[in-house]
Amino acid sequence: MWEMGSQEDAALVRRGYEAFIAGDMDTLRELFADDIVWHAAGTGELAGDKKGPDAVLAYFGELASRATGSLKVTLEDVAPGDRYTVGIQSNHAERNGRTLDQRQVVVFSISDGKVTEAREMLEDTALGADFWS
Template sequence: MGAQEDTALVRRGYEAFTAGDMDTLRELFTEDAVWHIGGTGPLSGDKKGRDAILAYFGELYSRSNGTLKVTLDDVASGDKYTIGVQSGHAERDGKSLDQRIVIVFTIAGGKVTEVLEAPDDTAKASDFWA
């Protein structure tokens, strides 16, 4: 697959995430995919395997009481990585979180194999999700 296909795959993933379409998301990840989350909060660390990644997505919605909204601001693909820049908003326990996050996708054979999630302020994100 080339850059154009990888970009389309990431866009499809964001559309599925926004729609809560877990079946489509499940198709986009390899079974052994890994999602790395920076910071020191309760959601930080590595999510190993497609099921753990989908459970992480569910945890985000659960902790935000369904208020999490993610917008893909831009996506670009190179030879090795596809980069998504997103804006996110969530509310929880009387607090709100508005952040930009860079997501670095590694794609092979038409599926996501690895992801690095890097919020613009890991301390703020950790505090919010705690």
Template sequence: MTEEVSDMGAAENAEVVRRGYEAFNAGDLATLGELFAEDAVWYAAGNGPLSGTKQGRDAVMAYFGELGARSQGSFQATVQDVVGGDSHTVGIQQTRAENNGKTLDMATVIVFVLRDGVVVEGREFFEDPAKSDEFWA
């Protein structure tokens, strides 16, 4: 097996990430889960109640579910662009949600690492981490 066959290229990685955004925004956690490796790790930025490292696909999916639950289903990640790379793929999004009369609306970047066509790592970066922490508190 050649390296080209075993490793996905930048365009394929970007397509996986785009499919993930579509599934996430549709609330389709089953499809979304298929795009994550069983041992995936997610780094949720900040110091709020949802922040921290999520180890494993189940923990990552539980975190995504909590975003929806805490925002009464209003959480949306509107994709601005997906930049594919061989090692890292970057999702640039506008994050919007409502929670107990508060509104979150900020630029967010997620750096994804993919292996064999699935996400093995995600790392969030928020425009204003303190505001995000306050929103989820």
């Protein structure tokens, strides 16, 4: 049985996905701690740590821009835990005549009702790096 806090964290992650999918960056900003660190997976141009809400939202904007409107994220499940809340998603994007379809896991750290850290884990990191670069 999960603690109530983990259920609240799962609800926060679901709200974040809903906001991302809807393009509601204002709601996303509200869910992020001021010192959030988003670890973008891989070794491509977009990989690395994004520090602060502005940097995280700029990263999301760059993904959307590079996918020229084709980026589609589908939340498959949220797994709440004692220390982390995990979002399991599938991604679809088209870019330069190529298509990317793969699963991704994002491990969220949440404190005081805000996302403090997120770590992406891609199904195929090399494929993702190649596609986005």
